[in-house]
Amino acid sequence: MKRILLPLLTAAFCLTACAPAAPASASELSATAETTATAESAPQTQVDTFSVAGTLREVEDAALQENVLYTLQFGDTPEDTTFVKVDLQAAQQTPLCKLEDWGASYVGWLVKGDTFYYMIYDEDGNALLHGRSLTDGSETVWTLAVDRQYPAYLDDQYLYFTRADYTAGMKRVDLTTGVLEDLPLPAQTTQFMDVDGSRFLIARLLTPVPMNVSPEETEQYDALMQNTEIEYCWWDPATGALEKVLREPYYGEEDAQGNRIDRLYLGKAEGKLYFYRVASLETGLENGRVERCGMDGSGVETVFALVDERGAPSVLKQAGEIRWFWQSTPNGLMVYLPATGQQQELTMQGENHVPWPDRGLPDGKVLSSQQEDGSYLVMSEEDYLAGNFTGTTIPAL
Template structure:
């Protein structure tokens, strides 16, 4: 349990048999932009062109530094990789006021709070604010491009009418709707240009209200999970692949479901989670598909205890981490190479981010109260099992390791 909990916290620092779609999507598998989109009640004008999307979490690491919002202290901090130093850039009056995290753009940092948009120039200029309308849905933007942040909300337990898809302009604070078709949204996973990879629930009949639990469950039993690319500019959905909502059942009674791990420039990666009601977890696979869902490949076979965690750079999957055994394993996606990097501990040496100068940011020490110290070391040294990292400090003399 401790390892599983920590894996989730570490990811927060920086997220079967399947039927692939044909490489040429039939017309019936594309949802036109003219299909009625969900409205959030915000401005009715058309949203500006969507640029190159990336998650706010991924964007925090620029390769030269990492920016983060510290909830308990109410501070925006910068971790500078070149000098292994941390500095506080801004202190909010009240801790815990920022939704999601700091938004990193080329010239400034932004923070979204309840009713206010903050802009912090990276050249050290004056901090400015912009009033915000009440944010819809979860009020938590997850995605961003060069000029805006995006809130995309929805799940099968609420009707499609309650889906939220909107753009918040980082200069003006204006909120505009996006053309999300009328679908049962299940999750949003990755970005490619102006498109987001989402999963939706497809049913033969309308999904009843969750309050009608028995009818709701009955419809889901025969439902399909469909992965689609959704273009935020046109509103079109392009089908990628699908699987039964509750997983693919084989003749031995095993149920297999896809767990999305990440994408590269050319492929989507999943771990198959296989379960048998009598035997528990079963061995699975690391599989990949082209971005259009074709050309399924088995990259490697996995044990019944393996639970892979992704490590990305600029939104592209680089490593897959396996800390389920006695020793930590790193799978290099680009080369297909496995590395044994040392004892299986998420308390020390767990990798978090890559730097532009060829190093990796790691957890140097895990404290009992849930805080962590950090260090930096060359990627080659890390993969060779070295623990000789440079500690991150907030002291000019290098005397104090920062905990954040």
């Protein structure tokens, strides 16, 4: 049985560090950028230890800056790819600039000061980091040797790239200079799971011998993994210190019936870490539930049980913290509130579907995913949980 692997990266989520200055029009920016763009290979250095500049954030959780959301909107043709500012308070969308990287794969973007950065892999597989001024349209492009790594975290100065496999890697680029650093990791790190202040939550393998086989070498790999443990721990990159949270057999613990129990990290909230736990049988999933423990692994407890055939729950986050869990049902959504353990089903009203919650907002409101017509919906948490989905609509461009 293969282990459930943590989905670490969400390509095409935006990052924000602070709101930009008033931009020129989209057409002005596009025209100016065409004449001033420069390209270069970012210099690369290798370091033995490193410190985080400020507070770490996940790419996904950094999409929102106060009451402004930055996002890419994709049209029917490549030239319709537009970087958009969504003002949640004024209920207005403003196009900031159009992107013209035909055939590129957009994997991350952020606004820092008056500069919009976005990362792409072009048709030839080159990793390109663009830095475009939102005031005059001038642009710098760095070619990064990141080997299919993707933007995962950022702090006040750097953007971090990670790769998640049996030999994980991490690099970071200085957003002011374009200098790329190859960062050291604890031995046999396999997953990057979360951040807290200036430290990372990682998973690493504890093998009886140094690992020198890949998953493609099936028999040798499986034989080694039978005697391997996986450790979830906090890693402080400035000191190299590791603080164990949990440790278990690589293929999972066993329940009373001898079934292997898979573990999937869901996120953190109010000093607790949350995991999805389930037994994977040949006939399907069994005994699915959400468990939590302290940041140090203490006080493990089951929060609530889940309907097995629905699998792992989705999460609604705000500023890196879980506010809800939710799952789709035949009639709508089931919402789980971790603070109280309450479960609440929201059902469709006539032919209207229940809008999926996309992210939590600082003022206790909920942003619903972009609608088919390009609009957004903002509702209070109380209204949403009461089944009242008639909040403020932010019209499409």
